Amino acid sequence: AIRNARCSSPVADTAVFGRSSAALRKAVAGEGCYLIDADGRRYLDGSGGAAVSCLGHSDEKVRAAVHAQLDQVAFAHTGFFTTDVTERLARKLVENAPEGITRVYPLSGGSEAVEAALKLARQFFLEKGEPQRRHIIARRQSYHGNTLGALAAGGNAWRRENYQPLLVQCHHIAPCYPYRDQQDGESAEEYGLRVANELEEKLVELGPDSVIAFIAEPVVGATAGALAPVPGYFKRIREICDTHGILLILDEVMCGMGRTGTLFACEQDGISPDIVTIAKGLGAGYASIGAMLCQEHIYRAIADGSGAFQHGHTYHGHPLAAAAANAVLERLIDDGLVAGVNAKGDRLVAALTDRLGQHPHVGDIRGRGLFRGIELVADRETKAVLDPSRKTHARVKKAAMENGLICYPAGGTIDGKHGDHILLAPPFIISDDQIDELTDKLARAIDTALT
Numbered sequence: 001a002i003r004n005a006r007c008s009s010p011v012a013d014t015a016v017f018g019r020s021s022a023a024l025r026k027a028v029a030g031e032g033c034y035l036i037d038a039d040g041r042r043y044l045d046g047s048g049g050a051a052v053s054c055l056g057h058s059d060e061k062v063r064a065a066v067h068a069q070l071d072q073v074a075f076a077h078t079g080f081f082t083t084d085v086t087e088r089l090a091r092k093l094v095e096n097a098p099e100g101i102t103r104v105y106p107l108s109g110g111s112e113a114v115e116a117a118l119k120l121a122r123q124f125f126l127e128k129g130e131p132q133r134r135h136i137i138a139r140r141q142s143y144h145g146n147t148l149g150a151l152a153a154g155g156n157a158w159r160r161e162n163y164q165p166l167l168v169q170c171h172h173i174a175p176c177y178p179y180r181d182q183q184d185g186e187s188a189e190e191y192g193l194r195v196a197n198e199l200e201e202k203l204v205e206l207g208p209d210s211v212i213a214f215i216a217e218p219v220v221g222a223t224a225g226a227l228a229p230v231p232g233y234f235k236r237i238r239e240i241c242d243t244h245g246i247l248l249i250l251d252e253v254m255c256g257m258g259r260t261g262t263l264f265a266c267e268q269d270g271i272s273p274d275i276v277t278i279a280k281g282l283g284a285g286y287a288s289i290g291a292m293l294c295q296e297h298i299y300r301a302i303a304d305g306s307g308a309f310q311h312g313h314t315y316h317g318h319p320l321a322a323a324a325a326n327a328v329l330e331r332l333i334d335d336g337l338v339a340g341v342n343a344k345g346d347r348l349v350a351a352l353t354d355r356l357g358q359h360p361h362v363g364d365i366r367g368r369g370l371f372r373g374i375e376l377v378a379d380r381e382t383k384a385v386l387d388p389s390r391k392t393h394a395r396v397k398k399a400a401m402e403n404g405l406i407c408y409p410a411g412g413t414i415d416g417k418h419g420d421h422i423l424l425a426p427p428f429i430i431s432d433d434q435i436d437e438l439t440d441k442l443a444r445a446i447d448t449a450l451t
């Protein structure tokens with residue numbers, strides 16, 4: 001009935017130019033934690049797409065807020081007007097942001113937010129009379145977006161190689177990856193300091209006066225399956241940035257907006273960045289929105305200097321998107337959904353550990369809150385990686401879809417190594433029964449993919 005009512009064909013036959021669009025099934029409806037395709041098949045959204053749909057697919061409050069805004073004003077160019085909804089969004093974000101963050105620049109998505117952050121950091125040093133600063137330092141296991149600047153920051157060599165030379169001079173250091181790199185006899189804290197100190201070594205090598213910023217995802221998402229830092233890692237990173245006068249940009253596009261149990265993931269690391277980017281969960285799938293937030297001293301350097309940040313997009317600060325995001329924040333903060341994330345995350349980990357903890361190809365189950373990853377390996381004991389040419393992560397995705405589960409294949413990252421991660425980021429409204437359904441379907445998909 002759904003197929004007949006809404007579209008002619010259950011699979012794409014299309015002029016849309018997009019990744020494998022011809023092979024995709026058509027989504028025609030959303031209901032709580034499920035998406036429904038044109039054949040009426042239901043898919044439990046175990047990854048919120050890519051850590052987007054934190055409220056599920058049919059949130060009434062967001063729907064009402066967008067409708068109400070549509071009845072008022074849909075669009076007013078930011079060169080001519082501000083709107084109540086955009087002002088309210090900025091205030092609410094600042095009230096709930098890490099210490100010292102006072103300004104919000106609304107944008108339309110994650111790559112735009114990272115691009116703006118890189119430009120803001122650059123302009124900050126120009127205003128300070130330090131134009132020689134050119135370099136950005138990032139981490140090898142990272143994704144920061146697909147525009148030419150953000151692409152340069154991301155660690156995937158294969159994503160970058162066709163587009164050289166890139167627009168930003170970026171250098172990559174090791175991520176904090178205890179499962180792979182923490183040595184025998186080394187405590188988590190010792191490991192964290194050792195790996196953080198790679199930033200200092202890189203700064204010394206480049207000359208600290210030539211560096212603008214260090215950018216990192218607090219919990220790495222799309223390239224490493226919810227790779228969380230060890231205690232003390234980011235404290236040391238913050239200290240190194242301060243000692244050498246470079247900015248710390250945290251990319252919370254994927255791990256932010258409550259996904260790890262606190263609105264901003266970095267709250268758990270006890271630090272505050274100079275600039276932070278958010279997107280995905282801010283629109284929760286109901287609006288294309290992102291934002292770049294910064295500390296007052298960054299804003300002041302520009303406001304008291306040349307006067308204007310040289311940036312802008314036609315759709316930034318879009319009232320409909322801001323209305324959706326305000327309702328999302330109300331759901332997350334005022335209705336207590338973020339407060340419930342850790343309990344649900346613990347329940348998910350318990351179910352995953354129970355079902356997959358002894359699986360011969362499950363090397364690591366990790367992450368924070370409802371941002372969880374599974375690293376698949378050839379051998380649990382040696383941690384040997386699976387044959388990259390088999391693309392096991394992609395096979396798991398396919399088998400899971402056939403079982404009615406959406407899970408995100410985070411893989412194919414560094415030189416084809418360590419490439420088989422599955423990312424789980426279900427809606428915060430997921431029930432215990434749905435956690436069991438997710439776990440069961442995932443376990444079956446992993447077995448199918450590995451046979």
Ligand code: PMP
Pocket residue numbers: 050109110111112114143144145146217221222251252253254255279280
């Ligand atoms: N940064 C991070 C950490 C991301 O995970 C992503 C998207 N996966 C982006 C930036 C880019 O966001 P968008 O796809 O909205 O441009």
